[in-house]
Amino acid sequence: MKYRTFILFGAPGSGKGTQGKTLGSIPRFFHCPCGDVFRSIDTRTKVGKAFLEFSGKGQLVPDDITVELWKEAIDAAVDGHKFKPDIDILVLDGIPRNVNQAKIMRELIEVEKVFHLACPDRETLFQRLKKRALKDNRLDDANEEVIHIYETDSKPVLGYYPKDCINVIDAMQPPAKVLFDILASINGIKNESAPARAVAPAAI
Numbered sequence: 001m002k003y004r005t006f007i008l009f010g011a012p013g014s015g016k017g018t019q020g021k022t023l024g025s026i027p028r029f030f031h032c033p034c035g036d037v038f039r040s041i042d043t044r045t046k047v048g049k050a051f052l053e054f055s056g057k058g059q060l061v062p063d064d065i066t067v068e069l070w071k072e073a074i075d076a077a078v079d080g081h082k083f084k085p086d087i088d089i090l091v092l093d094g095i096p097r098n099v100n101q102a103k104i105m106r107e108l109i110e111v112e113k114v115f116h117l118a119c120p121d122r123e124t125l126f127q128r129l130k131k132r133a134l135k136d137n138r139l140d141d142a143n144e145e146v147i148h149i150y151e152t153d154s155k156p157v158l159g160y161y162p163k164d165c166i167n168v169i170d171a172m173q174p175p176a177k178v179l180f181d182i183l184a185s186i187n188g189i190k191n192e193s194a195p196a197r198a199v200a201p202a203a204i
Contacts, residue, residue, distance in 0.1 A: 002107070002110040004090065005112060006023075007092050007096075007111060008023075009157065010118065010171055013119070013127075014125065014171040016093035022175075022179055023091050028087060030083040030084075032070070032090060032092055033094055034070060037070055041069060064104060066095070071108065092109075097153065101157075113185065115167050116166055116169065117169050117171035118169065124172060129146070
């Protein structure tokens with residue numbers, strides 16, 4: 001069976017992890033942050049060794065290995081009864097990171113909604129990245145290059161999924177308001193309190 005899935009999508013610093021963690025605390029939602037999957041890899045497994053072979057040399061890990069690592073984490077969650085795919089909705093952030101990964105994963109997930117956390121203000125994103133780097137000791141994230149990589153490699157994923165499943169959320173709002181807008185969309189409630197300024201479709 002394909003897993004019913006919501007994707008939290010946006011540039012680094014747009015708040016995907018924050019929203020995913022909150023959604024994951026709500027019954028019938030299972031949050032799988034891809035960053036946590038990579039940080040807890042078992043390098044004794046075949047796919048773990050393959051990941052280490054590339055990452056250890058500073059090389060880009062092939063998409064099929066990345067998706068296989070993600071699949072192993074999901075399988076383990078199912079086996080451990082943490083994720084019950086017959087009644088839970090899978091919430092992803094950090095994957096798919098490019099169109100090829102999205103194509104590989106289409107046999108595994110049924111994407112019902114993509115929440116595009118749009119943040120067109122680069123300076124705001126960069127300040128958020130610096131705060132996160134200091135808080136979580138992720139100094140490799142504290143540069144604007146990760147935003148550039150998002151724009152060139154990841155953002156095209158938005159064009160892969162049907163337009164009617166893309167939900168643009170203004171990520172420059174307070175986190176509580178972002179969550180409110182996400183939950184309103186999930187429940188099919190028209191957002192009457194949306195800010196007057198519209199978020200352009202081409203926003204980050």
